[in-house]
Amino acid sequence: MKVLVTDPIAEAGIERLREAGHEVETAYDLEGDALLDAVSDANALVVRSGTEVTEAVFEAAPDLVIVGRAGIGVDNIDIDAATEHGVIVANAPEGNVRAAAEHTVAMTFAIARSIPQAHARLKAGEWAKGDYLGTEVNKKTLGIVGLGRVGQEVAKRLNALGMNLVAYDPYIGKERAEKLGAELAPLEEVLDRADFITVHTPLTPETEGLIGEEELARIEGGYVINCARGGVVDEAALARAVEDGVIAGAALDVFAEEPLPRDSPLLDVEDVVVTPHLGASTEAAQENVATSIADQVLAAFAEEPVMNALNAPSMDANAFPRVRPYIELAETAGRVAVQLFDDQISEVEVVYAGDIAEEEIDLVTASALKGVFRPLEWQVNAVNAPRIAEDRGIDVSETKRSQSEDFQSLVTVTVRNTDSEVSVCGTLFAGEDPRIVRIDGYRVDAIPGGRMVVTRNTDEPGVIGLIGSVMGEYGINIAGMYNARETIGGEALTVYNVDDPVPDEARERLEEDPRIIETRYITLSNDEDDIDPVRASITE
Incomplete structure (x- = not known):
């Protein structure tokens, strides 16, 4: 690769x-x-x-x-x-959480004690000891805007230095904040109470310009530190607030435009400390x-979960070995179900029963959707399968049940619309040996893989022989057969594993016999040319 x-x-x-x-x-x-x-x-x-x-x-x-x-x-x-x-x-x-947190702390001290300004004047030959009266952080209030990974590390360090912590983060629980020694509060209250404000949010449409002129006015006499993302703080408004004495100073490591333009107003204000995005710059x-x-x-x-994927299901690395076999099983059940369905899909339901219901199953559900859409889409995977469902207006539901009637774990994929549905149930034998064990309520024991033929027929003598004879005429070798029926003389369903493609003429020959209700050819191969042309056309 x-x-x-x-x-x-x-x-x-x-x-x-x-x-x-x-x-x-x-x-x-x-x-x-x-x-x-x-x-x-x-x-x-x-x-x-x-x-x-x-x-x-x-x-x-x-x-x-x-x-x-x-x-x-x-x-x-x-x-x-x-x-x-x-x-x-x-x-x-x-990887860079610790480095970003340490740089934030360094910038806090730099602006509180005017370290860069005093350094520059001393280098220029001035002994300006009397011009700088610093601010101690001990017993001051630190307002943390965004209590994520970096915000939490900053909280730990500055809390240990005697600062009182108040935080704004709508996505974190009160209990977690309290463990860090922080009190959660609305943004306006945080700004009103804080002597120092440090920003630790991503740049999103909701956070862009989050700290603007009105917000800066609430931090009267305080300090603003931003080592997160440029654009969260309105830079022009910040420069004016420092220059006009509304706030005492600011320290920034990130900017809306990088490199920082030479005409940025931030560069003209002495009490604004800037560094060129050094937060993660440690070896x-x-x-x-x-x-x-x-x-x-x-x-x-390796087609394994990506732990920090932002647009795909993920899971804890320790849980993956337990879930891995069900990922392929769910995809297979979805592929079988959609190729047995003969209409437009409006809903996909995935039901987990038994031990698997105790696990993280987002990736398994995404794989089931991948299986459903695989015959219908040129490029589908666990990343875009949920989006495909959304774009097509297909409802997706998950259900978990602690008990499974006959199996330790069971995954059932159902595709349906208002008129009909098809359900396919799969399980694992001996740990990782996949089986299709039910199709629409018929109990089977089919090995999923390669090419399969599923027939519905009346339960009477000679039908299976007929199917075998027709397969033989077309040079199709039957590798396995799994038969189920409702009642003696009622309707039966049989799954055949076959070694060779099944042409349309063979299926037509079978369906000419009145005992054959329906014949479906299913392929679980990845060969684009081997997809059932009837199924491949259902994309409207």
Whole structure:
């Protein structure tokens, strides 16, 4: 597999990919057509903040499996476009958390004690001891806007230095905040109470300009520190607030436009400290994010959960071995169900019963959807299958049941509309041996794989012989047969595993016999030419 790296990352990450046997190409400062040409045959793209990964990039890269951001922020990646194209987007949020937190603390002290200003004047030959009267952080109130990973690490460090903590974060629980020594409060209250405000939110439509002129006025006489993402704080309003004495000072490591333009008003205000996005610039942090994103690329190549995927189901690494066999089972059940269904789908239901109901099943459900859409879509995977369902107006539901009547675990995929439905149940024998055990209530014991023929017929002598004879006439070898019936003389359902493709003429011959109610040819191969043309046409 080919990995394209378009922004510099630590060599440790590149070596990890090469040691795993993959080709790694580094090409920095690419843009426009040069980037599109370079990514055209890539299976993975690794970036930092310098590469804009737009919809055009995904259009140009049909084999792309994953885009890895060696860092936290992903505002340079079009995640919606990635999802549409079935490409995983992952970041490395853990690798530089400590470095970003430490830089935030350093910037807090730098602005509170005017360290850069005093340093510059002393270097220029001035002994300006009397010009700077610093602020101690002890017993001051720190307002934390965004109590995520970095915000929590900052909270731990500055709480230990004697600061009182008040935080705004609508996505964190009161209990977790209290464990960190922080009191949760609305944003306005945090701004009113804090002597120092530190920002730790991603840049989203909701957070862009979150701290503007009105918010800065509430921090009267205080300090603002932003080492998170540029654009969360209105930079022009911040420069004015510091220059006019509304707030005492500010320290920023991130900016709405990077590199920071020479005409930025921030550069003209002495009590604004700026650094060129150094939050993650430590040797340890760079190595951590590089190896973390390399590991996620390798996981994506191996079709394993990507731990920090932003647009795909994920799960704890310890849980994955227990769930892994059900991922393929659910996909298979979905593929069988949709090829037995003869109408437009309006709903997909996945029911988990028994032990599997105790596990994280988002990835399993996504795989079931992948199976349902596989015969209908040119490119579908667990990333874009939920989006395909949404775009098609197909309702998706999950149900968990602690008990399974006959099996330790059972996964049932049902496709339906208002007029009809088909259900396929699968389980695992001996740990990882998949079986289809029910089709629409008929108990079978079918090995899913390759090519299958499913017939519904009246339960009477000679029918199975007829089917075998017709298969033989067309040179189709039967590898296995699994028969079930409602009642003696009622309707029966039989699943045949076959070694060869089944032509339309063979099915037509079978259905000429009045005892044959229906014949379905199912393929579980990945050969595009082997998909049932009837099923492949149901895309309206």
